[in-house]
Amino acid sequence: MKKQEKKYLSTSEVADILGISRVAVFKKIKKGEIPAEKIGRNYLIDCKDISSALSDTITPKEKKFITGATGSVINEYEEALRRLAKE
Secondary structure, X not given: OOOOOOOEEOHHHHXXXXXXXXXXXXXXXXXXXXXXXXXXXXXXXXXXXXXXXXXXXXXXXXXXXXXXXXXXXXXXXXXXXXXXXXX
């Protein structure tokens, strides 16, 4: 039996993923930057909506840096990464 993936996240989980506070998540929800469904006193955020919010928090300069750093790591540690993947 496959492990079922979670479809919705809490505001705390979204805050951890985006690296921001829960208050900042609530502000983004209020501004309409993160679509959310209010259930009772809580908000639930669909997982598919996180990717757009995440791309908004990373600047093009940061994306370029991350891409370069990832390439450097792969070039330098390619063999070690392959061996780890087999384990």
